[in-house]
Amino acid sequence: MATTETPAEPLSIGEVAERTGLSVHALRFYEREGLLVGPVRRTSGGRRRYTTSDVDWLLICVKLRESGMPLADLKRFAELVRHGPGNEAERLRLLDAHRQRVDAQIQALEECRSVITWKVAVYAEHLARGEAEGLWAPTT
Amino acid sequence: MATTETPAEPLSIGEVAERTGLSVHALRFYEREGLLVGPVRRTSGGRRRYTTSDVDWLLICVKLRESGMPLADLKRFAELVRHGPGNEAERLRLLDAHRQRVDAQIQALEECRSVITWKVAVYAEHLARGEAEGLWAPTT
DNA sequence: ACTTGATCTAGACCTCACTCCAGCTCGTAG
DNA sequence: CTACGAGCTGGAGTGAGGTCTAGATCAAGT
Numbered sequence: 001m002a003t004t005e006t007p008a009e010p011l012s013i014g015e016v017a018e019r020t021g022l023s024v025h026a027l028r029f030y031e032r033e034g035l036l037v038g039p040v041r042r043t044s045g046g047r048r049r050y051t052t053s054d055v056d057w058l059l060i061c062v063k064l065r066e067s068g069m070p071l072a073d074l075k076r077f078a079e080l081v082r083h084g085p086g087n088e089a090e091r092l093r094l095l096d097a098h099r100q101r102v103d104a105q106i107q108a109l110e111e112c113r114s115v116i117t118w119k120v121a122v123y124a125e126h127l128a129r130g131e132a133e134g135l136w137a138p139t140t
Numbered sequence: 141m142a143t144t145e146t147p148a149e150p151l152s153i154g155e156v157a158e159r160t161g162l163s164v165h166a167l168r169f170y171e172r173e174g175l176l177v178g179p180v181r182r183t184s185g186g187r188r189r190y191t192t193s194d195v196d197w198l199l200i201c202v203k204l205r206e207s208g209m210p211l212a213d214l215k216r217f218a219e220l221v222r223h224g225p226g227n228e229a230e231r232l233r234l235l236d237a238h239r240q241r242v243d244a245q246i247q248a249l250e251e252c253r254s255v256i257t258w259k260v261a262v263y264a265e266h267l268a269r270g271e272a273e274g275l276w277a278p279t280t
Numbered sequence: 281a282c283t284t285g286a287t288c289t290a291g292a293c294c295t296c297a298c299t300c301c302a303g304c305t306c307g308t309a310g
Numbered sequence: 311c312t313a314c315g316a317g318c319t320g321g322a323g324t325g326a327g328g329t330c331t332a333g334a335t336c337a338a339g340t
Contacts, residue, residue, distance in 0.1 A: 012316080012317080013316085013317070014316065014317085023298080023299080024316090024317080025298070025299055025300075026297085026298065026299085028317095028318090028319090029297080029298060029299085033297095043306090045305075045306050045307075045317090045318090046305080046306080046317080046318060046319095047305095047306070047307090047316085047317055047318075048317080048318090060255070060259070063251075063252045063255045063256070064252070064256070065297095066248060066252055067248075067249055067252035067253070067256070070296080070297095071296075071297070071298095072296095088263050088266055088267050089267060091263055092260060092263040092264060092267065095256055095259055095260050095263065096260050098256060099253060099256045099257060099260060102249055102252060102253045102256065103253065105249055106246055106249050106250065106253070108206060108207075109207055109242055109245055109246050109249070110246065111203075112203045112204070112206055112207035112242060113207070113239060113242045113243065113246070115200070115203045116203070116204070116207070116235055116238060116239045116242065117239060119200070119235055120232060120235050120236050120239060123228050123231055123232040123235065124232060126228055127228055127229060127232065152286075152287080153286085153287070153288095154286065154287085163328085163329075164286090164287080165328070165329055165330075166327085166328065166329085168287095168288090168289090169327080169328060169329085173327095183336090185287085185288090185335075185336050185337075186287080186288060186289095186335080186336080187286085187287055187288075187335095187336075187337090188287080188288090205327095210326075210327095211326075211327070211328095212326095
């Protein structure tokens with residue numbers, strides 16, 4: 001774990017954007033929305049200083065988002081983590097429910113892929129044997 | 141092919157909604173947006189009458205949408221089909237590009253799933269051995 | 281004829297997840 | 311000191327993809 005980096009140097013918002021793939025806009029937005037576990041430290045001048053564990057959390061967030069978890073759920077999860085120990089069962093339920101959704105998504109995508117693949121094959125064959133036949137006149 | 145139904149009875153918008161999973165609103169919206177291959181027939185009273193090939197096309201659309209094809213691409217595809225034969229190569233490119241995106245998506249989701257699964261395991265183990273340890277004090 | 285329920289149109293509205301802007305401040309390099 | 315880029319805030323704007331409303335019409339049942 002930990003971002004394969006010095007274990008203590010705080011990072012600027014730009015650096016965090018770079019290593020999470022989120023935009024600086026998105027990072028500020030996530031913070032406003034309460035998606036981070038703790039408040040982000042600031043320099044005396046008011047600039048955000050992210051810790052490596054902030055970044056680790058964000059990397060998890062990115063994976064959860066990427067797999068379609070809505071921000072509302074992410075927020076809920078962050079709240080649970082924020083309120084410390086005692087709610088692990090609920091965190092587990094939340095994650096596990098999401099994992100199931102991801103599985104369903106993968107299955108759905110695989111089904112879509114096979115439909116598309118079939119359609120691609122239809123066109124490929126059609127092209128191979130030269131243009132002809134109403135390929136979709138009523139329906140392929 | 142064909143929707144395992146009488147090959148000629150036209151369907152109302154409600155029936156089509158039922159068998160495609162799209163809402164009647166969505167069906168009208170898709171039509172306005174030019175996502176259908178041909179214009180939908182109407183009764184003398186102005187009600188839409190869908191043919192089974194309309195439904196077949198919509199079922200393809202649903203699969204493409206479900207796998208993340210943007211409406212704009214779907215529209216492009218519909219246009220190609222609408223303009224009849226001669227552009228099959230382009231249709232093929234469009235579909236094949238999409239198939240590649242779907243593959244990438246599946247891969248990404250699988251990666252997400254493994255991250256989530258790992259996280260679920262962490263919580264499960266934690267719960268099994270009884271509450272303790274700052275599971276996220278810095279980072280899990 | 282009356283009632284009921286499905287449809288019709290045009291257009292306003294909605295959610296989600298950001299993204300961008302104005303106007304200002306910070307901080308580092310020359 | 312000056313410039314200049316990166317960061318700050320609050321709030322408005324964006325784009326995708328629908329969803330909903332109002333007010334009218336159609337069609338079938340009783």
